[in-house]
Amino acid sequence: MSDPVVEVDPSWAIVGALLLAVLVMIAVALDGMLAARAQGGSAAASLRWPAAETARLLRQRRRSTVAADSLLWRIGGAGMLVAALLKITVVPFGEWTLFDFEAGLVWFNAMDALVWALVWLVGWGGNSVHALVGGYRFLALAVAYELPLMFALIATAIASESLNVGDIVAAQSELWFIVWMPVAFLIYSIGVVAFSVWGPFGSSLGADIAGGVAAELSGVDRLVFFAGRYGVLVAGAAFAVPLFLGGGSGAVLPAWAWSLLKTVVVLAAFVWVRRKVPLIRPEKFMEVGWMLLIPAGMLQDLLIALVMVNR
Amino acid sequence: MTLIGEVFFWVLGATAVLSGAAVFWVNSMARATYALAISFVAVGLQLLLLDQAYLGVITILMMVMEMAVMAVYMIMFMGMNPALMPMSMVHDKRLSLVTALVTFALLAAGILLTPWPSGRPAPTEDVTVALGMALMEPKMLAMIVLSPVMVATIVAGVSLSLHRGRYDRYGDDLERAAADDPQPGGVGR
Amino acid sequence: MDHTGTDHSQMDHTGTDHSQMDHTGTDHSQMDHTGTDHSQMDHTGTDHSGTDHSGMDHSGMDMAPAGIPLAGGAADRDGLEMDTLAVQLGPVLPYWPPGLVLHCALNGDVITRARARGLDDAWHGFVEPGGREAAARRCDDAAALLALAGASGLAADARRLRGALLRGDTAAAQHGLDRLERRVRRSLLRWSLGRLGVVEDPALAQHLVAAQAGSVFDRLLAMLGAARDANDGSSGERRDASRLIADLPQLVTGLDLAAARLVVASLGLSSLAAERGGHHE
Known part of the structure; x- marks a missing residue:
């Protein structure tokens, strides 16, 4: 069997990063369009918004807090941006x-x-109650989504007998x-949306705590920070392709x-979910993660292992 | 290992030691915890350089998660709770110094006295399997028995230390239909 | 350090083990006690004499870095001693009843003690008339609660209905309210808001929107129902905000911030504040 993917020269990393940036822009614009549709704003303005917001933030003076x-x-x-970039290094793009x-x-x-x-460090650094509460919330959520996510990833490894x-x-x-x-795909998708602090799992950035971990940014x-947060969402969507959707x-x-x-x-499906599902608070999701998703993931793994052993 | 690899290896080693020491230099619980995390990540990357791909990455994964949770514990549950504030990371200096030096001497003596294999054997095909065999093979049965015992210990420890058990939640005769929780969970058991 | 006249009721250090604590070298001069809220800290009864100074060296510790006094510790709802922060919510926050102040002791993100007050003491009972404006205010309340619950699409709908009501487009609003209520009933909100902040006390419940006891989810539906009734002109109710505020600490203690915000938003206090403003003019 010939190698399914070929490793390219490291200088192509720049192209990879640009691709990530383009996909982040697509995600932001799509989210803006969906928001405009829900709230009756102009779709054209939401297409301009990513660039306008980038320019605004680049010019904005950086604020700091007391004893940050x-x-x-x-x-x-x-x-977050570094993590997103490191993630896409192992995602094959075609071959x-x-x-x-x-x-x-x-x-x-x-x-x-x-x-x-x-996420916790962003919440901690600003020395602000709301941001720190956001950080705590993320870890509470993380304890609930990470183990099911691992079982979902393991499913693909069992079926392919490889971690590559x-x-x-x-x-x-x-x-x-x-x-x-x-x-496994469903659990993986939940995990990606959760580690991107996105939509229903965005309580660490919640309106009730003044924007949460990002309150003082x-x-x-x-x-x-927000580019990196969209970046991990994009990386998660991109990684679903080789894992579950047959790659290229x-x-x-x-x-x-x-x-x-x-x-x-x-990616579009992940972005769309944001407006469809209300916030899932950590104390609600904890039981779901441990009592439904982990057993479901384990059963999925068991089933796949049985299939692999018997073929 | 190539020359660049060797340089990287030593740089990572120095990073691991220095960030480990930084745990005691810094003055906040958060910084101390994450200094330790950096130390572990450096060790994980060293393992990658030794071609232990799986062990290296899993070290990074486990240690970062562990330190993220530990930071919260250190800050929330520190005995007298000044952990949100800057504070010294060194307690009881004299005894700690002696303990540290004795431990270091013991470990260093262990390294020097171990009969390491001589020469440079050709690397085996699958180093992770080889390492696992070398470490575990004679003790595999013990290891297999140990893991369920450890899990059982954790479960028992948690159920013994539970502040609110099922009798608090469902009543003395477990007669309540819905649990009496400060905040209900998502499954509704 | 002069603690006279400060409120020490919230925290009790008696029985705390201070034997490990070394105060040598800590700088108390930086601590500015004027105007700070000491409701969290009680040093009465703590015995610092004869403490063992050998255990722990805190010479590097500043008791009030950058003028922010030390966070204290107190038992949280599980009985574990944890860091405690004194946090004031309100009087002005997004999706928060204007003029309501909630002084909380936060352990992590759990409210372990709370004290509530309205900025204006005259905030008490009156009759809420029916009518378009009352209906619009109900929609405002519902939009705030939906936004806090993270249902941004439904919140946008509620805000649009408010606009329709204020424009006088009552027929469309009536239809929209029915549709919104159906969508809320079908949504995951039943799962995320049901069983939360349950009010069982009938004496308290009669001051809630449409006198609706039950969970936050029940009260959300009551808000939409009340908006429809007010739009019909069929209702008018007598509610007392001061009674709700008096019971607020009991409702939010033991909840985390997110749940507490949802419970506060579900009481429909915002519309009461707006009504009151209208009456005084």
């Missing part, structure tokens, strides 16, 4: 990948564990994983086009 822990604050704020790593699946998982620390993302894509040449492990700090496989179009197309579709 600036070092940890900056690490947390910038870290190319930046980092053909033997434990790519665990690498992705380790990068979303970084988000635990980063390229091998996982190759194992789907006959049947996409989403078809015979829908529960301003200027370029705010821009980088598809008719007529080249592999990279299929990767991009599938990523945009998954």
